Amino acid sequence: MAKISVIVPVYNVEEYLRECLDSVVNQTLSDLEIICINDGSTDNSLKILKEYAKKDSRIKVIDKKNEGLSATRNLGIDIATGEYIGFLDSDDWIDLDFYEKLYDAAKKYKADIACTNLLRVPDLIFNPNSDEKPEYFVKHRWSSCSDKPKLKFRYAQLPRNNYVMNRIYERKKLQKSKIRFRVGVTFEDIEFSHKVVFYMKKVVSVPGTKYNYRNNPYSIVNVWSEASYNDYKMAFQNALKFVQENNILVSHLSRYHYTKKTSYKLFGVPLITIKEFGTYKRFYLHRNILIFEKKVNNYYDPEKSQ
Numbered sequence: 001m002a003k004i005s006v007i008v009p010v011y012n013v014e015e016y017l018r019e020c021l022d023s024v025v026n027q028t029l030s031d032l033e034i035i036c037i038n039d040g041s042t043d044n045s046l047k048i049l050k051e052y053a054k055k056d057s058r059i060k061v062i063d064k065k066n067e068g069l070s071a072t073r074n075l076g077i078d079i080a081t082g083e084y085i086g087f088l089d090s091d092d093w094i095d096l097d098f099y100e101k102l103y104d105a106a107k108k109y110k111a112d113i114a115c116t117n118l119l120r121v122p123d124l125i126f127n128p129n130s131d132e133k134p135e136y137f138v139k140h141r142w143s144s145c146s147d148k149p150k151l152k153f154r155y156a157q158l159p160r161n162n163y164v165m166n167r168i169y170e171r172k173k174l175q176k177s178k179i180r181f182r183v184g185v186t187f188e189d190i191e192f193s194h195k196v197v198f199y200m201k202k203v204v205s206v207p208g209t210k211y212n213y214r215n216n217p218y219s220i221v222n223v224w225s226e227a228s229y230n231d232y233k234m235a236f237q238n239a240l241k242f243v244q245e246n247n248i249l250v251s252h253l254s255r256y257h258y259t260k261k262t263s264y265k266l267f268g269v270p271l272i273t274i275k276e277f278g279t280y281k282r283f284y285l286h287r288n289i290l291i292f293e294k295k296v297n298n299y300y301d302p303e304k305s306q
Helices: 017-025 045-055 069-079 098-109 149-155 171-177 188-199 226-245
Strands: 004-010 032-039 059-064 084-087 113-122 135-138 144-146 167-170 203-215 259-266 269-277 280-285 289-295
Touching (some): 004 045, 004 069, 017 045, 059 069, 069 084, 098 203, 144 149, 149 203, 167 171
Antiparallel strands (some): 084 167, 113 135, 113 167, 144 203, 259 269, 269 280
């Protein structure tokens, strides 16, 4: 049994895939099962996967029709055989000691989930002239561990940070829990994170390594649509319902409201409307004509929260 099964969903990422795969095959923790699932790519992604699999017997390549990220991750959960499960998006990469530090902390504290830092970095392939600076969206300064729901949510940085990739999960308990990603929607991480952190027994936070999350300009968080707005709202509504039904005390309850909307009217007609969506504040002429967008701070330190 491998120590960690790394699930890598792949869809049309030939520009990024080698950097991603290099970061996982060269991990200081070598006892890995690397499950690469090609989700119907139409570029050279599958060819690259097969190339790497020929060189590294730990890599398992699965080719299937396009079903989306959620279905692909769910398949990975169902077939994984490692002691823990990790998720790695194929346009990102990880520090070389990433899985070693997470695994060692999980074993030391007998934790079902170990989570660490996440750094958002600019996409210099599609935007080589970007002046964006790397920014920590998740930051852990010291190790903290608990089996109490409120503290588990704090150490996992919920509800603010719902990433699933900067964590590992005890495989047997995750499979047995039947917790899976909701298929057919975006922002599937939000509901999954709330349920899995609640049902898993113990969570440990791990400093000193990081997941490098590429700010792809074509990702769903950067290319919004009415459907994605609705998915975002639904995900947080479902998460809030779950928190309330299970009497989980969480800080920053206002984070569950997907948007704040303020309208400035002239003679009763909306002239300027301001909407807040996650990390962005958008200014609209009337209700729906976007005229300006401003990024708002996405980072807060749960280790200082009350």
